[in-house]
Amino acid sequence: MIPDAGTLDAVIDGLSAVFMVVGALMSLAAAVGLLRFPDLLSRMHAATKPQVLGLFLLLAAMGLQLRTWWVWPVLLVAWIFQLLTVPVSAHMVGRAGYRTKHLHRELLSTDELEAVVQKAAAKAAREDSSDGGH
Amino acid sequence: MNRRISLRQELPLLVWLVFVWGALWQDFSPGNLLFGALLAVVVARMFYLPPVEVSGRFNVLYAIPFALGFLGRVAAASFQVMYLAVFRGPYVSNAVVAVPLRSRQDLMVTATGHVISLIPGSLVVEVDRSTSTLYLHGLNVRNAEDAAKLRDDVRAIEARLIRIMGTREELELIRLEAAP
Amino acid sequence: MMQTVLAVTAVILSLAAAGAIIRIARGPSLLDRVLASDVLLAILGAALCIDMAVNRHLDNLMLLVALSVIGFIGSVTVARFVADRREQPRDS
Numbered sequence: 376m377i378p379d380a381g382t383l384d385a386v387i388d389g390l391s392a393v394f395m396v397v398g399a400l401m402s403l404a405a406a407v408g409l410l411r412f413p414d415l416l417s418r419m420h421a422a423t424k425p426q427v428l429g430l431f432l433l434l435a436a437m438g439l440q441l442r443t444w445w446v447w448p449v450l451l452v453a454w455i456f457q458l459l460t461v462p463v464s465a466h467m468v469g470r471a472g473y474r475t476k477h478l479h480r481e482l483l484s485t486d487e488l489e490a491v492v493q494k495a496a497a498k499a500a501r502e503d504s505s506d507g508g509h
Numbered sequence: 510m511n512r513r514i515s516l517r518q519e520l521p522l523l524v525w526l527v528f529v530w531g532a533l534w535q536d537f538s539p540g541n542l543l544f545g546a547l548l549a550v551v552v553a554r555m556f557y558l559p560p561v562e563v564s565g566r567f568n569v570l571y572a573i574p575f576a577l578g579f580l581g582r583v584a585a586a587s588f589q590v591m592y593l594a595v596f597r598g599p600y601v602s603n604a605v606v607a608v609p610l611r612s613r614q615d616l617m618v619t620a621t622g623h624v625i626s627l628i629p630g631s632l633v634v635e636v637d638r639s640t641s642t643l644y645l646h647g648l649n650v651r652n653a654e655d656a657a658k659l660r661d662d663v664r665a666i667e668a669r670l671i672r673i674m675g676t677r678e679e680l681e682l683i684r685l686e687a688a689p
Numbered sequence: 690m691m692q693t694v695l696a697v698t699a700v701i702l703s704l705a706a707a708g709a710i711i712r713i714a715r716g717p718s719l720l721d722r723v724l725a726s727d728v729l730l731a732i733l734g735a736a737l738c739i740d741m742a743v744n745r746h747l748d749n750l751m752l753l754v755a756l757s758v759i760g761f762i763g764s765v766t767v768a769r770f771v772a773d774r775r776e777q778p779r780d781s
Contacts, residue, residue, distance in 0.1 A: 392694045395739055399698040399705075402732045404591035406708030409728060411598035415720055416632065418712075420648045421594050422724050424629035426731045428587040431580075433738035440742045448532035449747075453754055460761040462626035464727070466633050467768035469646060472720050473605075473634045475771060487607035488635055488644040 387439050394436035401429030415472040423465045430457055522558075523549045571672045579624065586629040593649055604650035605634060608663045610641045612671060612679055618643070620674075621667045631659060691743050698739050706732050723767045730760040 408421020434450040473488070523546065530545030531537045593601055610618055618641050622633045625645065635644040647659045668686075671679045709732060712725035734756050737749040 388690060391742060392690060395694055395698055395742060396701070399701040399735060399739065401587060401591075402705040402728075402735050403701050403708075404587070404594055405728050405731070406705035406712075408590065408594035409712040409725055410708050411594055412601065413599045415718065415724070416634075416646050417601055417603055417648055418721065418724060419632055419646075420590055420629060422728045424583075424627070425587045425590060426728075427627055428583050429735060430731075430738070431583075433735055433742065437738060437742040440745055441747070445535045445537070446747065448528070448537070449535060449750060452529055452532045453750065453757075456754060457757055458627060459623075460757065462623045462633070464761050464764040464768070465626055466622075467765045468720055468724060469632050469634050471768040471771045473646075475718075475720075483602070483604055486605040488605045491607070491637075491644075 387442070391436040391439040394432040394439070398429045398432035398436065401425040401432070405429075416469055419465055419469050419472070423461050427457065427461060430454060519553055522553060526552065566677075567674050568672060571669065575669050575673060579628075582628050590629040590648065597649070601649055602651050604647050604656055606645050606647055606650065606656045606659055608643045608645060608660050610643060610664070610667055611682060612667065612675065613641055614676070617667070617670060617675060617679075620670050621663065624666055624670070625663050631663075695739070695743050699736075702732055702736050702739075719767065719771055723764050727760050727764050730756055 402425075404425045405422050408425075409418055412418045412421055431454055434454055438447050438450050526549035527542060527545045530548065531542055534541055534545075610621060612618060612621075615638070618636065618638070622636065622643055625631050625643070626633050630648045632646045633643055634646045636642070637644070643663065645659065645663065647656070650656050650659060668683050671683055675683075706729060709725045709729040713722050713729070716722040716725055734753050737753050737756070741747060741749050
């Protein structure tokens with residue numbers, strides 16, 4: 376059974392419409408997360424990650440709407456650039472946030488990094504004082 | 510440091526550069542690709558990057574299911590974060606979890622960190638290169654079981670990445686772990 | 690149908706942009722504001738995408754890539770800067 380061109384067109388249109396609405400909803404999810412989460416690091420989760428799926432859906436909708444095969448590589452490159460850059464900037468902001476004590480300790484159920492950081496800080500302090508002594 | 514890099518090590522970079530060239534011109538004709546390849550070689554020679562240590566194997570059979578599974582996980586987790594943002598909001602509880610990885614290679618640690626950062630709900634806060642330990646910030650990690658689940662998740666992702674492009678020794682390690 | 694989709698997504702994205710702007714205005718720290726402006730950039734990118742998809746052209750594609758690069762460089766730079774500034778008083 377081969378659908379005629381008209382229904383195929385309608386199906387593609389419908390699919391891309393769904394993609395666009397869900398992609399836009401992902402942006403809204405990011406904004407809601409920004410407003411409702413209590414500290415910087417949990418806001419990071421809401422802010423950066425849903426955009427990955429959102430952009431994917433929007434680019435897919437674009438590819439479907441344009442109906443030419445040569446746009447797909449460009450869209451793929453744009454998405455892969457996003458995939459490469461998002462974790463890096465999220466990590467940089469997250470690390471700066473952790474180091475400048477931008478998180479609420481009472482919201483953490485466990486923090487396995489804190490002990491390591493304190494040990495390293497104590498070690499650095501000891502080395503500093505032994506340097507100063509000589 | 511050895512300045513000579515073998516073509517085999519450079520090949521992934523060159524292929525990627527040629528692909529970007531073709532995609533940006535929106536033209537995949539042989540002539541354009543050839544010119545792109547020429548430019549890619551010139552760029553790779555002139556703007557010399559420290560060589561990335563690749564193991565030289567790449568298993569497509571594992572890579573394709575991994576890519577599809579990754580997309581599925583990203584989609585599922587995006588909706589989960591959305592749900593948490595709307596319904597749990599200010600009462601969400603998080604944790605910073607240490608995950609020791611098996612691999613000692615920079616590339617593998619980076620790839621694992623990247624993948625785990627892209628999946629919503631976890632974020633790499635700090636990396637210890639000497640012990641290849643990732644410190645993750647996990648959203649909605651309420652107790653020790655959740656933390657253990659996150660740790661197992663990350664190690665499973667690393668195992669799948671090793672199956673795709675790890676060295677033979679790491680592959681043996683994975684096989685031994687899976688055997689009993 | 691495309692016009693309805695355009696209207697619906699326009700409303701959703703406007704709400705999202707409003708949320709991000711509120712966080713930029715209120716955000717207790719600099720990093721919060723950087724994060725929120727990053728989200729605002731992403732929302733702009735989404736709007737460009739939807740415009741391209743509905744009107745079937747590719748004019749904004751390079752603008753989209755440039756936008757994400759600016760967001761990336763901006764947030765990385767500010768993150769480094771903040772980390773440096775806070776560490777200095779402790780060292781001295």
